[in-house]
Amino acid sequence: QVQLVESGGGLVQAGGSLRLSCAASGIIFSIADMHWYRQAPGKQRELVAIITSGGRTNYADPVKGRFTISRDNAKNTIYLQMNSLKPEDTAVYYCNAVSRSDVAWGQGTQVTVSS
Secondary structure: OOEEEEEOOEEEEOOOOEEEEEEEEOOOHHHOEEEEEEEOOOOOOEEEEEEOOOOOEEEOHHHOOOEEEEEEHHHOEEEEEEOOOOHHHOEEEEEEEEOOOOEEEOOOEEEEEEO
Protein backbone atom coordinates (compact mmCIF):
# COMPACT_ATOMS: atom_id res chain seq x y z
CA GLN A 1 0.00 0.00 0.00
CA VAL A 2 2.99 2.28 0.52
CA GLN A 3 4.12 3.81 -2.74
CA LEU A 4 7.15 5.90 -3.58
CA VAL A 5 7.40 7.42 -7.02
CA GLU A 6 10.64 8.98 -8.19
CA SER A 7 10.94 11.51 -10.96
CA GLY A 8 13.43 13.98 -12.35
CA GLY A 9 16.07 11.69 -13.76
CA GLY A 10 17.53 12.15 -17.18
CA LEU A 11 20.62 12.75 -19.23
CA VAL A 12 22.98 15.54 -18.26
CA GLN A 13 26.52 16.51 -19.13
CA ALA A 14 29.29 16.36 -16.57
CA GLY A 15 29.19 19.44 -14.40
CA GLY A 16 25.46 19.84 -14.79
CA SER A 17 22.63 19.53 -12.29
CA LEU A 18 19.47 17.52 -11.76
CA ARG A 19 16.80 17.59 -9.10
CA LEU A 20 15.14 14.30 -8.22
CA SER A 21 11.79 14.06 -6.48
CA CYS A 22 10.15 11.22 -4.58
CA ALA A 23 6.46 11.44 -3.79
CA ALA A 24 5.21 9.17 -1.01
CA SER A 25 1.76 7.81 -0.28
CA GLY A 26 0.33 5.22 2.09
CA ILE A 27 2.74 6.16 4.87
CA ILE A 28 2.82 8.71 7.65
CA PHE A 29 5.50 10.65 5.89
CA SER A 30 6.33 13.08 8.67
CA ILE A 31 7.62 10.31 10.95
CA ALA A 32 9.51 8.39 8.30
CA ASP A 33 13.24 8.50 7.75
CA MET A 34 13.90 8.92 4.05
CA HIS A 35 16.84 7.86 1.94
CA TRP A 36 18.21 8.05 -1.56
CA TYR A 37 20.10 5.05 -2.87
CA ARG A 38 21.66 4.43 -6.23
CA GLN A 39 22.73 1.41 -8.20
CA ALA A 40 25.08 1.45 -11.16
CA PRO A 41 25.31 -1.47 -13.60
CA GLY A 42 27.27 -4.33 -12.07
CA LYS A 43 27.42 -2.60 -8.70
CA GLN A 44 25.64 -3.05 -5.40
CA ARG A 45 22.99 -0.60 -4.38
CA GLU A 46 24.58 2.08 -2.23
CA LEU A 47 23.24 4.65 0.15
CA VAL A 48 23.61 8.20 -1.14
CA ALA A 49 21.85 10.41 1.38
CA ILE A 50 19.63 10.28 4.45
CA ILE A 51 17.15 12.70 5.89
CA THR A 52 15.53 11.77 9.18
CA SER A 53 12.02 12.60 10.27
CA GLY A 54 13.57 15.42 12.26
CA GLY A 55 15.36 16.84 9.23
CA ARG A 56 18.91 15.76 9.99
CA THR A 57 20.94 14.81 6.94
CA ASN A 58 23.97 12.75 6.07
CA TYR A 59 25.72 11.91 2.82
CA ALA A 60 27.98 9.32 1.34
CA ASP A 61 31.51 10.62 0.89
CA PRO A 62 31.45 10.63 -2.94
CA VAL A 63 28.55 13.09 -3.02
CA LYS A 64 29.37 15.34 -0.09
CA GLY A 65 29.41 18.96 -1.09
CA ARG A 66 27.59 18.25 -4.34
CA PHE A 67 24.23 16.68 -3.39
CA THR A 68 21.58 18.00 -1.04
CA ILE A 69 18.67 15.99 0.33
CA SER A 70 15.58 17.78 1.57
CA ARG A 71 11.99 17.07 2.46
CA ASP A 72 8.68 18.84 2.23
CA ASN A 73 6.32 17.18 4.67
CA ALA A 74 3.36 19.19 3.42
CA LYS A 75 3.84 17.58 0.01
CA ASN A 76 4.94 14.14 1.25
CA THR A 77 7.98 14.54 -0.96
CA ILE A 78 11.74 14.36 -0.68
CA TYR A 79 14.23 15.79 -3.10
CA LEU A 80 17.80 15.23 -4.13
CA GLN A 81 19.49 18.24 -5.63
CA MET A 82 22.52 17.02 -7.54
CA ASN A 83 25.10 19.55 -8.64
CA SER A 84 28.49 19.22 -10.30
CA LEU A 85 27.50 15.84 -11.63
CA LYS A 86 30.18 13.39 -12.65
CA PRO A 87 30.02 10.36 -14.95
CA GLU A 88 30.48 8.13 -11.92
CA ASP A 89 27.15 9.42 -10.61
CA THR A 90 25.43 7.52 -13.42
CA ALA A 91 23.01 5.06 -11.83
CA VAL A 92 19.40 4.27 -11.14
CA TYR A 93 18.42 6.35 -8.13
CA TYR A 94 15.93 4.88 -5.67
CA CYS A 95 13.88 6.47 -2.95
CA ASN A 96 13.48 4.55 0.30
CA ALA A 97 11.24 5.16 3.30
CA VAL A 98 11.57 3.61 6.75
CA SER A 99 9.19 3.98 9.64
CA ARG A 100 8.43 1.84 12.66
CA SER A 101 6.01 -0.31 10.67
CA ASP A 102 6.89 0.21 7.00
CA VAL A 103 9.78 -0.10 4.59
CA ALA A 104 9.22 0.90 1.00
CA TRP A 105 11.17 1.42 -2.21
CA GLY A 106 10.42 3.39 -5.30
CA GLN A 107 10.78 2.07 -8.82
CA GLY A 108 13.88 4.11 -9.51
CA THR A 109 14.77 6.87 -11.92
CA GLN A 110 17.70 6.75 -14.30
CA VAL A 111 20.40 9.38 -14.07
CA THR A 112 22.99 9.38 -16.83
CA VAL A 113 25.93 11.76 -16.79
CA SER A 114 27.90 12.03 -19.99
CA SER A 115 31.57 12.93 -20.11
